Amino acid sequence: MTTATARRTPADKHDERRRALADSALLTLGELGYARSSLREIANNSEFSHGVVHYYFQDKLELIVYCVRQYKATCVHRYDGVVADATTADGLVAAFADKLVETVVDEAPMHRLWYDLRSQSMFEDSLRDAVLQIDQTLEDMIWRVVSTYADLAGRPAALTSRVAYGLLDGLFQQALLGHLCGREGVLDELRAEVHDLMPVLLVP
Amino acid sequence: MTTATARRTPADKHDERRRALADSALLTLGELGYARSSLREIANNSEFSHGVVHYYFQDKLELIVYCVRQYKATCVHRYDGVVADATTADGLVAAFADKLVETVVDEAPMHRLWYDLRSQSMFEDSLRDAVLQIDQTLEDMIWRVVSTYADLAGRPAALTSRVAYGLLDGLFQQALLGHLCGREGVLDELRAEVHDLMPVLLVP
DNA sequence: GCGTTTCCTTGACAACCGTCAAGACTTTTC
DNA sequence: GAAAAGTCTTGACGGTTGTCAAGGAAACGC
Secondary structure (H helix, E strand, O other), rough: OEEEEEHHOOHOOOHHHHHHHHHHHHHHHHHHHHOOOHHHHHHOOOOHHHHHHHHHHOOHHHHHHHHHHHHHHOOOOOHHHHHOOOOHHHHHHHHHHHHHHHHHHHHHHHHHHHHHHHHHHHHHHHHHHHHHHHHHHHHHHHHHHHHHHHHHHOOEEOOOOOHHHHHHHHHHHOOOHHHHHHOHHHHHHOOOHHHHHHHEEOOO | OOOHHOOOOOOHHHHHHHHHHHHHHHHHHHHHHHHHHHHHHHHHHOOHHHHHHHOOOOOOOHHHHHHHHHHHHHHOOOHHHHHHEEEEEEEEHHHHHHHHHHHHHHOHHHHHHHHHHHHHHOOOOOHHHHHHHHHHHHHHHHHHHHHHHHHHHHOOEEHHHHHHHHHHHHHHHHHHHHOOOOOOOHHHHHHHHHHHHHOOEEEE
16 A cells, blocks of 8 residues: 555545545436435435435535536536647637537536526525636636637637626527427537627627 | 406406416515425415415416416517617617616516526426427517617628527526626626627627 | 444434315306 | 305325434444
């Protein structure tokens, strides 16, 4: 046993278990949503029993907030590669649009869970802190794309990061709903919409 | 009893009661959201008892869909006056932005209920038909504003009604969340954002 | 190898949910 | 005014929920 693995004993094990439990829970949450996911259902879709939740989390709310925080923590780096690899403005837009479409398809359950939680935060103020923090990291994520796009295009951005995020989020949410409803062509529409929108985010 | 009031006997009374019950239910739904609104809580905040719901509605889902449909039916005409009274492009934008801000403040509970229901429809397909229909009427509502704006400005719209709705809805939703979280200046921001956005919806 | 701590399961609890049947009250009809 | 139809209340049902205590199982320290 090396010192590196020996270090992983006291509270690290605890955190590791929380992460594993959250990973399991995300499967159920993405399928049923916030309100209809009971702790028993979450536990049934995992390797644990329903009682273990209260050993690692204070209550249901803490578990769910932890879950979404954990997912979004990796989510916010989705476009890092797109930004890093971009050499031209048009290339960045194309890669960004493709990645958006890809995540609508591949991670639809996680995205609808996020929108579910954000809607719930409009009613439950105990959710608002976490939602506002996550929303800010998403705004920053989008802004890294837009500001890089502005640099490559040699034109400054025409609006705030807040607006840029709001606009793109609106289109994304619309596409997600359309995709989940089985609407044809919604993915190609999203791609085209992003291609149309990005240029107008910069000053002429 | 005139023939006009005598006409209001068979099924009209039934519909009238449904509307009254839905009006009461909307108060609770706007306060607690879809998931946490029980039929008993809805009934407690009304003049009826909890059993009466199943006399006028088949189940909880039908009640809630009926409620949101009823609210949105009047909601989609909110900007009709703005469109009818507009004489200049800039005037239309100003009146539209003011009206948006006004409804964020005055009808926040109803709007968050709508976003709640739309999020739930991503999980429950029994909600999707109603949500998609309502969403379409909202898109049409926005398009009446944008197309009138284009006419007054003498420039054609640069994008589809779908995109216009998606963009504005994104900003609106963001402002609503900010307003409910007590963020300062969010209303003025929304007004300014709409002023910035509208011109770019038209071809240069 | 034993005692202690940590981890997890099981079972029970009180509360709440949607639904519906039984019946009381009201209104209409003849 | 009695009968019928419509309207609404009450109370109960089976089921599910979050929570937690009791205790078994496993890991750990010495």
